[in-house]
Amino acid sequence: MDIVRPTLVLDKEVCLRNIKRMADKAKAKNLFFRPHFKTHQSAEIGEWFRDVGVTAITVSSVHMANYFAQHGWKDITIALPVNPLEINDINSLANKINLNLLVENRDTMIQLDKFIKSPVGIFIEIDTGYNRTGIMASKTNQIDAILKICSQNPNLQFKGFLTHAGHTYKTKTKHEIFNIHFDALLKMRGLKSRYRKDWPDLIVSLGDTPSASICENFDGVDELRPGNFVFYDLMQHKLGSCSFEDIAIRLVCPVIAKHGSRNEVTIYGGAIHISKDSIVNIDGKNLYGKIVVREGKEKILLDEKNYLCDMSQEHGILKITFRDFHRFNVGDLVEIIPVHSCLTVNLMGNYHTTEGEQLSTIRKADF
Amino acid sequence: MDIVRPTLVLDKEVCLRNIKRMADKAKAKNLFFRPHFKTHQSAEIGEWFRDVGVTAITVSSVHMANYFAQHGWKDITIALPVNPLEINDINSLANKINLNLLVENRDTMIQLDKFIKSPVGIFIEIDTGYNRTGIMASKTNQIDAILKICSQNPNLQFKGFLTHAGHTYKTKTKHEIFNIHFDALLKMRGLKSRYRKDWPDLIVSLGDTPSASICENFDGVDELRPGNFVFYDLMQHKLGSCSFEDIAIRLVCPVIAKHGSRNEVTIYGGAIHISKDSIVNIDGKNLYGKIVVREGKEKILLDEKNYLCDMSQEHGILKITFRDFHRFNVGDLVEIIPVHSCLTVNLMGNYHTTEGEQLSTIRKADF
Incomplete structure (x- = not known):
């Protein structure tokens, strides 16, 4: 096609290579790969992940979970702390698919306890230093308060601990990324050993794109959740995550x-x-x-x-x-x-691929 | 309605008051009011302008011109320098409505001269100090080169000089805004007196929101084109354009x-x-x-x-x-x-009004 105005062009070959590389890495490290779909926001690109064996995904909103559920995804983690006001949409979605929610405070958990109607998985968000949301790994009393509610309500099934070490984005050297990642590993492993007596199946989930791209040590980690790697961008290049x-x-x-x-x-x-x-x-x-x-x-x-x-x-x-x-x-x-490819994609709303395909995103979806 | 997720809420009463105040000011100053619609991007809000007598508008892209043309607007200026690659869309639009284009270089004018098929109005963009696009008022040889092409092609009808004094956004005091505006007035008036011998109907068009909101002297100006004033925002408040x-x-x-x-x-x-x-x-x-x-x-x-x-x-x-x-x-x-209300509106794509209406924008329009 002839480009005559600002147009987002996706190099499909590069994108497929990025997907395969990360899927292979997860497999090699024996990690369950649950890629974050907030960067591409596209049902079609979701299919490219299915082609390498991906069955479960991460999203950043209930809205996005609905979109991908409508496109056949049956196992979705919403990696934004639960917004209690969306309980009706959460219940409706939990009735259809395996839905995991993120919780980081007791107030939200009390709301969920009252109003949840179908089984959902509960991840407790751990703040390993990014200081955006999450409970500090040392604040086990806060974790215990949430787990107590899980243990009393069969619809709230504790799944494990999740962290996003987003402070890797503020680093100036790869060495700092290794340090942050190792620190996160230690904190998450500490929680795992403390709580697995009572919750033997609990999993540890992490995977910001810089750590997931650069680091090799994932001891004690069960699940990898990077998102941006699907396209990468100048920020990631500056951090050393990609060429x-x-x-x-x-x-x-x-x-x-x-x-x-x-x-x-x-x-x-x-x-x-x-x-x-x-x-x-x-x-x-x-x-x-x-x-x-x-x-x-x-x-x-x-x-x-x-x-x-x-x-x-x-x-x-x-x-x-x-x-x-x-x-x-x-x-x-x-x-x-x-x-920042996530924000550019969100603004543009669709792609043209180098192979001549037109791909849409949630932005252009009418629901 | 119950708000459960990020929702853009428009206070209709405040918006109508902003529209009326600016329309009244334009009238009092004997200026043709051609408001910029890039901030609200909404056909419904366009109707509120029609209610105060507005018949002609400004937009920032061919795409936006198409949207408003489909909603009954027949006189539109596209205030972005012509992108020659969009000539087919421009021709198709010029065939339906009174379309004004913005030109700031001879290369573009040569392309228009070759490919334009219907009459369009031509505004020459003058750079009064913002240094984004436009010809410096002193570079009359560049202006003459464009006018020469206008005088030879009846489809390219010279309308006048247009400026956007966007450097008012970088000011720290109202006094600076007065200075910038007065400097722009002098430059535009100078061009008017130089060129009106040959082009007696030429008009001078200006009107960034800070100047349009604050200044009182519009001597020599014919047309006012502010946009952001429809909603204002924190940036405008900081500049002193609004409360x-x-x-x-x-x-x-x-x-x-x-x-x-x-x-x-x-x-x-x-x-x-x-x-x-x-x-x-x-x-x-x-x-x-x-x-x-x-x-x-x-x-x-x-x-x-x-x-x-x-x-x-x-x-x-x-x-x-x-x-x-x-x-x-x-x-x-x-x-x-x-x-910055323009960017927030562009991201959100629709509004809920305090009166309970739901309004859409071009973002949600399917064309």
Whole structure:
């Protein structure tokens, strides 16, 4: 197809390779692979996971769980602490599939105890240092309070401990990622040995994309839940989780203006296409995307002095060196590698693949 | 309706008041009012503008022009420099409605000259200092090159000069906004007097929301094009364009966790609902939203020490003072006033009004 406006293009081959690599790694480490689907949000891409044997998934909302349940997924963990206000939707979903919920406080557990009508699995969220949500591994009294309710209500089946070591995203070296991961392992293993007397089948679930991509030691872990690896992005590249060749998506945008006097090229493609997540560039400024230019059939990744430096709603501003300025002309298409693929995909709502397929996401689903 | 997940709520009364105030101001200043519809992106809200006599609008993409054309708008300016790759869509639209295009370089004009098939209006974009797109007012040779093509092709009807003084968004005092606006006025008036010998009907179009809200001097201006004023937001409040009472939208979010040890409350509502635009808070940190709590029928706007301080895809983190912490409980709803209403609306895709209506936007339109 002819691209004439900002369009999300997925390199299917790269994506399939990312999926297979992570599935193989989980298998080699004897881990149950429950990939997070919040990055791709697409029923079709879900099928590519089924092709490598995936049967259970993670999602980030009840809404997303409903979408994938409608597309045949029967075993879903919602990895956002339960929102008690959604109890009706939770009950309706739990009646149809094997649903696991995430709990991190007794107040929510009391609500679930009162209103849950079908069996659900309960994961207790452990905060291993990210400090977003979860119970500190040392606060066993809080864990005990939740487990007490589980032990009294047969619809609330304790499954195990789940953590998202999202503080790996704030690291500057791979060594820090190893440290965070090892610290999380120790905390989760400590809980496992403390509680498995009473709950012999409890599992330990973890797997942020940086740790899942880089680390090799998963002793004591039972389940791996990475999500972003399906596409990766500039943030992951910066962390060392992937190479440029592993980044599977690009936003293809038309060039609409050139301003040589300030070394800028304007593209049609802005905050409502790419999102405002940024990393710090070598010049200390915000970088919102890197640039690939097309010359004939060749694609050239420009160096870090050329980058998407600003955006408004529909405009993107590329800072371009004098040396590379000649590569840009009004009416050209350029490719932007996004900083945070999850947010770009969420904004765009559908993909074109390099194989010519059109894939949709939950954003375009009508339910 | 019962709100159970992140929901965009529009105060219709406030919105209607904002619309009427700006329409009245345009009338009082003898300006043609061509509001920008990129903030609300909604056919229904478009009708509220029709009710105050609006007949012509501004949009930010061909896609958005198509949407509003399908909803009966017959006079539309696309205020993004023409993307030559969309020429087929432009021709098809120009065949149906009065379409104005924005041009800021000769390369694009040559493409239009070759491929345009129906009459369109041409606005030349002038860069009055925002340095995003547009021709500097002093570069009359570039303007002349575009006008020469207009004078030779009857389908390319020169309409006038258009500017967006978006650098008002970077100001710290109202005084700076007055200065920027006055500077833009002088530049635009200079062009008007230079070119009106040859183009007696040429118009001058401007109107970023800060200038349109604050300034009183519009001498020499013919058309006013603000957009954000329909809802306003925290950014506009910070600039002095509006009071808190003028902000018409809020994202209502459930509380899902409390972490007293670090003065944090977690809401279900994150980057895919609110967007990552921020302003700097009094403590020097990023603020992504302010907080209104509900106590019975009362609504309390918390001070700036309480704010949305971080987000991931679905989680929002509220920093809450010890004094106000007791106001939050899991299962409560809180209201977030967004920093940038355009991006929040674009993400959410529909509204609930305080009058109980459900309004859709282009995001949910299927075309």
